[in-house]
Amino acid sequence: MSKGAIIYPGSFDPVTYGHIDIIKRASKNYDTVYVSVLENSKKSPLFTVEERVKMLKDVTRDYDNIIIDTFRGLLIDYAKEKDVHMVLRGLRALTDFEYELHMAQTNYLISQGTLETVFLPTDLEYSYLSSTTVREIASYHGDVSKFVPESVAVSLYKKFGY
Ligand code: PNS
Secondary structure, three states: HHHHHHHHEEEEOOOOHHHHHHHHHHHHOEEEEEEEEEOOOOOOOOOHHHHHHHHHHHHOOOOOOEEEEEEEEOOHHHHHHHHEEEEEEEOOOHHHHHHHHHHHHHHHHHHHOOOOEEEEEOOOHHOOOOOHHHHHHOOOOOOOOOOOOOHHHHHHHHHOOO
């Protein structure tokens, strides 16, 4: 059964095995998965948008229904431009839920009910994992090989000068 397209938006600073797990599962269930990196985040990212896109392309190159893209401004406007009506977010734990619920309800409201959000529970193996933790460990020159693919680990090591 055709399930159409879905947008998986995020900062991906950098992409982790947790994100990759969600992307792979989405690719099985949707015809097209847009993995969309937010460009104008108020956060100051470690990696540039170009670097994040390159890492995402590298780790998803075996999947032909995944499109790595970027967006600015509101997610609802980007979704409209792509003519996609579904957003995907991963849920790691109850602590994620409040923020994610708020975002999903806001997007539903400001899109006048045209943009839905679906949640995928993160695989238990990755429920502790976040890009923030990975950046922190790498900044102290720790081993991040259990959290990110080798190409991403190399980018982190370069960024932190080792
Ligand atoms: O990986 P992140 O940082 O948790 O992703 C958050 C993201 C990019 C999905 C969210 O901040 C977003 O969609 N920002 C775009 C601005 C927007 O549409 N805001 C209104 C929704 S509350």
